[in-house]
Amino acid sequence: MIKIMIKKILLLLAIMVVLPGCVPVVAGATVGAAGGSVLYDRRPMKVIIQDDNIAYAIEKQLFHVDEIRTQCHVGITSYGGVVLLVGQAPTQALKDQITAVAKTAPGIKRLYNQMTIEAPTSYLTRTSDSWITTKVKTKLLMADHLKSGQFKVLTENGTVFMMGVVSRSQAQVAVDIARRVGGVQKVVKVFEYRRGDNVGGDTQKSQPAASSSPSRQAPRITSNDVAKIQPRTTTMAQTDEALYKQDGA
Numbered sequence: 001m002i003k004i005m006i007k008k009i010l011l012l013l014a015i016m017v018v019l020p021g022c023v024p025v026v027a028g029a030t031v032g033a034a035g036g037s038v039l040y041d042r043r044p045m046k047v048i049i050q051d052d053n054i055a056y057a058i059e060k061q062l063f064h065v066d067e068i069r070t071q072c073h074v075g076i077t078s079y080g081g082v083v084l085l086v087g088q089a090p091t092q093a094l095k096d097q098i099t100a101v102a103k104t105a106p107g108i109k110r111l112y113n114q115m116t117i118e119a120p121t122s123y124l125t126r127t128s129d130s131w132i133t134t135k136v137k138t139k140l141l142m143a144d145h146l147k148s149g150q151f152k153v154l155t156e157n158g159t160v161f162m163m164g165v166v167s168r169s170q171a172q173v174a175v176d177i178a179r180r181v182g183g184v185q186k187v188v189k190v191f192e193y194r195r196g197d198n199v200g201g202d203t204q205k206s207q208p209a210a211s212s213s214p215s216r217q218a219p220r221i222t223s224n225d226v227a228k229i230q231p232r233t234t235t236m237a238q239t240d241e242a243l244y245k246q247d248g249a
Contacts, residue, residue, distance in 0.1 A: 030073040030087070030120065031062045042149055043080065050107055051078040057105040058083070068098055073120035076102070079152050079163040081109035084190055086156035088120045112190060114161070121157050129155040132183045136160055139177045146173055153178070158185035165192045 043051070055076045062068050062076075072094055073087040085102060089095040099113045121129075132155040140151060151174055152163040160178050162171075171191050178187045 030075070030126075031069055032059055032074070032076065047080060051080065054078040054081065054083060054105050054107050058102045061101050061104060062098060065097070065101060067094060068101070071120075072098065072115075074098060074115065075154065075156060077152065077154055077163070078108075079190075080165065080192065081107055082163065082190065082192070083108050083111045084154075084161060084163065085111070085113045085115055086154065086159075086161060087115045088118050088157070089115050090117070090119060092117055114156075114188065116157070125157060128183065129157065132158070132160065132181065135181050136178045136184070139181060140174055143173065143177055146170065146177075155184075158183060160184050160187045161190055162187065163190045165194060167194045 055078045058076050062074055068074065068089075072089045074089075075086040077084050077086075083102065083105075085098065089098060095113065095115050095117060098115065099111065102108075102113070103111055133153050136153050136155070140146060140153070147166075147170065150164045150166050150170070154161050160181075162174060162178065164171075166174070171189060171193065175187050175189060178184060
């Protein structure tokens with residue numbers, strides 16, 4: 001027990017010292033990898049490298065589009081081939097263009113564009129977002145019976161996005177923790193769910209929540225699942241059909 005607490009304290013100090021990475025700023029807008037945070041990442045090294053390559057490929061393509069580079073703030077993150085785009089675009093046309101460009105990157109299993117139609121956020125807002133991410137990760141790390149290393153957390157304009165491969169119960173525990181962190185306006189779940197619902201152990205085979213393959217269907221959301229969803233929480237599985245139509249992922 002003492003060893004576990006020491007490990008958690010050391011990891012907590014690491015979070016406090018190393019804040020989520022900032023992205024380069026160009027002409028008041030941003031195109032770059034989102035400042036997500038994962039502790040003791042459990043993904044195989046091959047998968048981590050593939051995810052990094054996917055994010056870099058999208059970033060490179062977007063950077064060469066003048067309107068996107070100068071007018072939009074785009075955060076890019078990939079977890080197990082699931083790509084999440086966050087940030088702001090001044091028009092729907094630019095948001096759609098970002099989706100179209102991002103889809104050309106190889107290795108993407110699914111693409112979620114959660115950008116909003118508005119002017120890019122300020123540097124102060126982005127600094128606040130980084131601090132919120134740090135606080136959420138700290139809370140997850142200190143929670144009992146929660147494998148916080150399975151969660152990737154990033155914050156955009158007060159909205160916390162959570163990614164990972166987890167059981168539904170672990171996801172709910174993590175979301176409940178994140179919702180109570182100061183500054184968090186909303187929590188959005190971008191999870192792949194494991195079979196079973198044991199809070200203490202996610203040892204069973206992973207069951208993806210969604211797939212880009214036409215032959216595989218997104219999971220059905222039961223009435224019990226809906227009852228667990230808090231007013232300030234959004235689950236991506238509920239909007240899979242809309243995202244398919246919007247992004248063509």
